[in-house]
Amino acid sequence: MSYIHSFIVYCMVATVSGSAFAERPDASSKEDFALTPDWSGKSRILSENAIDNLDISQVTLLTLMSSLMNVSEGELDINVKALYSDLKDDGSIELNAETAKYAILLKSFIPLLCSHNEGILPVNREGKVVSTIELSISHLSELAIDREVNGLSILNDKINYEKDNTVTIASEIMPLLVLSKLVCDSLGKSSLLVSDIDLILNRAGSPTGSVVKLDPNNPSINELSDAVANPFGQSGEELQQAANKADADYKKNGYVEVADHKIIDLEETYLEFKNNYKPLEQVSEKLSFLPSKKLEQQGFEFLGAAEQGSYTDSGYAGVSSLYDSPLGKIVISETDLVTSETTVFVSPESMNTKIGDNAASLTVFKGKQSDRYYSDIFWVDEGASRMYTVEVSVNLNAEDQEQNKELLFDLLNNGFGVTQ
Amino acid sequence: MRFSIVSFVLFILFSSNLYAGVNGLTHASRANCVNNESISWDGRGLAFPQYRNDLAVTSQHYPLATYGSIFSPHHLVATGPQFGKWRVAAIHWGEGVHGFPEHVVQGHHWWQINPRRTIYTRTWATDCNLGQGFIRWGATQ
Numbered sequence: 001m002s003y004i005h006s007f008i009v010y011c012m013v014a015t016v017s018g019s020a021f022a023e024r025p026d027a028s029s030k031e032d033f034a035l036t037p038d039w040s041g042k043s044r045i046l047s048e049n050a051i052d053n054l055d056i057s058q059v060t061l062l063t064l065m066s067s068l069m070n071v072s073e074g075e076l077d078i079n080v081k082a083l084y085s086d087l088k089d090d091g092s093i094e095l096n097a098e099t100a101k102y103a104i105l106l107k108s109f110i111p112l113l114c115s116h117n118e119g120i121l122p123v124n125r126e127g128k129v130v131s132t133i134e135l136s137i138s139h140l141s142e143l144a145i146d147r148e149v150n151g152l153s154i155l156n157d158k159i160n161y162e163k164d165n166t167v168t169i170a171s172e173i174m175p176l177l178v179l180s181k182l183v184c185d186s187l188g189k190s191s192l193l194v195s196d197i198d199l200i201l202n203r204a205g206s207p208t209g210s211v212v213k214l215d216p217n218n219p220s221i222n223e224l225s226d227a228v229a230n231p232f233g234q235s236g237e238e239l240q241q242a243a244n245k246a247d248a249d250y251k252k253n254g255y256v257e258v259a260d261h262k263i264i265d266l267e268e269t270y271l272e273f274k275n276n277y278k279p280l281e282q283v284s285e286k287l288s289f290l291p292s293k294k295l296e297q298q299g300f301e302f303l304g305a306a307e308q309g310s311y312t313d314s315g316y317a318g319v320s321s322l323y324d325s326p327l328g329k330i331v332i333s334e335t336d337l338v339t340s341e342t343t344v345f346v347s348p349e350s351m352n353t354k355i356g357d358n359a360a361s362l363t364v365f366k367g368k369q370s371d372r373y374y375s376d377i378f379w380v381d382e383g384a385s386r387m388y389t390v391e392v393s394v395n396l397n398a399e400d401q402e403q404n405k406e407l408l409f410d411l412l413n414n415g416f417g418v419t420q
Numbered sequence: 421m422r423f424s425i426v427s428f429v430l431f432i433l434f435s436s437n438l439y440a441g442v443n444g445l446t447h448a449s450r451a452n453c454v455n456n457e458s459i460s461w462d463g464r465g466l467a468f469p470q471y472r473n474d475l476a477v478t479s480q481h482y483p484l485a486t487y488g489s490i491f492s493p494h495h496l497v498a499t500g501p502q503f504g505k506w507r508v509a510a511i512h513w514g515e516g517v518h519g520f521p522e523h524v525v526q527g528h529h530w531w532q533i534n535p536r537r538t539i540y541t542r543t544w545a546t547d548c549n550l551g552q553g554f555i556r557w558g559a560t561q
Contacts, residue, residue, distance in 0.1 A: 197528075197540060228538050231476035231530040232501040242535035256534070261469035273464065308444025310529070310541050311549060317541075320444050333444065340447075341542035350536040361537070378537065 200227045201343065209337045211380040211387075213348045214240070228345045247349040250363065254397040260367040263374045266329035266393045270303070270322065277304025277322050288314040289336035292386075295415045299407075300325045308333070310340035317342070327392045327404045335387040337380070344380060344387060355379045355388070355412050364397050373398075377408075381416065388416060445473060447541055449527035450516075453548035456481050457497075457511040458527025465506025472504045476530040479510035484522040484546070499560055507561045522546075 198208055204220035206212045214225055225236025232239075246256050280294055283305040294302045301324040309318020317340030320333040335342060351359040360379035366372070373395035380387045390412065396405045449458040458479035464471035478498040497510045515523065527543035 228540075231478075232474065232503075232532050239535060246535050258534075261472075264470045269464065269468070272467065306444060308446055310543050311446060311448035312543070316446075318444065343540045345538045345540070347536040363534075363536070 197227055197343070200224060206343075208343050209341060209385060210382055211344045211346060213346055213351070214243070215348050216240075224345075243347040243349075247347060250350075253366075255364040255366040255373065255395065257368050258365050260370045260372070263365060263367040263370060263372045264391060264393060265372070265374075266322075266331060266391065269331075270329050274304070277306050280305045280319075280321065283307050283319055286315050287319055287336075288312045288317050288339040291319050291334055292416065294321065295323065295332070295411055297411050297415075300330075300411065303329075309335050310342070312339050314339060325392075325408075327394050327401070327408060329393065330408075331389075331391045333389040333391075337385040337387055342387065346378075353377075353409075355409075355416055356381075358382070362396060364395050366395070377412070379416075445531065447527065447529040447543050448549055449479065449525045449543040449545035450549045451481075451525035451545040451547060452516040452522050454516050455511050455513050456515040456523050456525045457509055458525060458529065458543060459507065459509040459511075460529045460531070461507040461509075463506065469504070472506045473508075474501070474503045474532040475499075475505060475508040476501050476532075477508050477510040478528040479512065480526040480528065481512060481515065482524045482526070484524055487524040502560055505560055507559075509560050511559065 200220070200223055201208055201212065204212070204218055204224045212224070214228070215221065218224065222236055225240055227236075229236045229239035234242075250256050280291065280302070284291055286307045291305075303322040303324055305319055305321045307316035307318070308320055309316055311317075318333060318335040320331050323330045323332070337343075346361065350361045350363065353360045353362045355377070358379045358381050360377060362375070362377050364373060364375045373393070375392050375394060375396040377390040377396075378388065390408070392408070394401055394404070396408070445460060445462040447458075447460045450456070456479065458477050460473075460475050460477055462471045462473060465473070476499055478496055480494055480496055482494045495512075497512045499508050499510045502508045510527070523546075525545045527545075529541045529543065531539045531541075533539065
């Protein structure tokens with residue numbers, strides 16, 4: 001099969017009653033098409049097994065997807081809404097002819113797009129591995145030539161064929177490709193253009209690589225909570241209940257009780273691992289980002305830094321810096337959310353303070369048996385796409401730590417509150 | 421395979437990164453290097469239980485030939501939930517031995533710090549990622 005750069009097919013679906021198309025025929029084609037193209041920017045489309053004609057200006061993507069999957073529009077509604085920025089209040093989308101062509105194209109691709117066999121790669125006659133999209137276009141082209149279908153329109157400026165028969169897809173087609181994943185999932189088949197969490201975040205209105213509050217008022221909260229909880233064998237509801245209990249305990253007591261072995265003693269850690277902490281300049285060479293400068297404050301002595309976090313092509317995406325201070329040993333961890341592709345999910349109640357303009361979380365943990373304490377301050381600077389955690393082995397909510405707490409917060413506000 | 425062994429030996433001899441993962445939770449993937457795998461570890465957890473974490477790792481393996489194509493076939497290796505572990509590894513043993521078909525490995529690393537905060541991060545690999553060292557690789561513990 002040789003691919004031609006102009007690949008014009010007609011937007012028509014074979015029906016009992018007739019057909020329509022959305023684009024004029026290729027001038028190079030010698031086929032005599034029975035219908036006159038509509039140049040007004042709108043097209044008429046007949047769904048495959050439908051009786052009624054559907055005016056494309058009234059056909060919504062929900063309708064198309066619904067027909068494909070035998071799922072009600074209402075069920076699809078919330079899944080589709082977040083993918084588009086110009087939704088009407090009733091959730092419908094008016095498609096222009098161009099977008100409609102992609103929708104029909106998508107419909108034809110579904111059988112191939114939704115199928116994959118682990119370990120079995122499709123190959124052409126020369127034995128070269130071919131992509132699924134190539135298979136689909138090839139299939140449609142053959143159908144058009146054999147006149148089994150009068151064709152579908154594919155704009156050749158949206159799909160570029162490379163000399164080695166690979167295909168580049170323009171970004172405009174992304175929403176439909178993402179939709180195809182929804183379709184495939186609903187059909188019980190897997191399809192991976194993006195990971196599940198990207199789709200879920202998309203539907204919830206949150207970007208990846210940021211902090212996401214598990215807000216009960218978010219219409220997607222159930223799906224979001226499930227996505228966060230499921231890797232740990234929990235339901236979203238169970239996770240939410242555990243978070244609510246922790247929130248309630250913290251509000252009541254000023255700390256959350258945990259098993260003793262979860263209380264971190266930073267003095268002990270320093271004694272054991274101090275040789276692994278190096279000068280920041282030396283560690284910076286191993287990082288994928290430029291870390292924040294060392295804190296300069298009387299009473300706070302920088303002891304060393306160590307790389308941590310995700311290992312990327314350009315280095316580690318995190319660093320921890322150890323200080324001595326009036327509060328004892330302090331560890332400040334910094335993570336670059338972009339190079340590590342990190343997303344943080346938090347309960348809204350836990351964000352109970354601020355560092356500069358950034359919402360922050362202060363949590364104190366207490367060992368159930370030991371009465372030892374450990375405090376953790378967390379925030380994300382979304383402007384800089386950085387995540388910070390500050391750890392100290394004291395109870396920052398205790399009365400005798402009030403001055404130290406103020407000192408620490410002043411230091412953090414001055415050192416990190418302003419985007420660097 | 422031979423290259424991987426030589427690289428391993430050279431790395432052990434000359435690397436200064438053997439302690440990668442000792443000073444904080446580290447996530448990495450490696451591909452086409454004996455195994456295809458994704459792993460999260462904190463070496464401090466060997467001696468200190470407070471540095472053991474609640475983690476779940478899924479490793480997604482795409483054939484290099486079709487990676488980047490729409491709906492490239494793939495398969496998954498998942499650890500499932502692992503509580504109180506210092507190393508959690510999603511390993512496809514021996515998949516990287518023969519070098520062909522080569523894979524792109526994507527790791528999905530979930531870390532539940534507490535019920536109020538969960539962190540999700542991703543890693544990628546097309547090679548051994550020698551900078552990560554070899555000492556800390558291995559099965560979930």
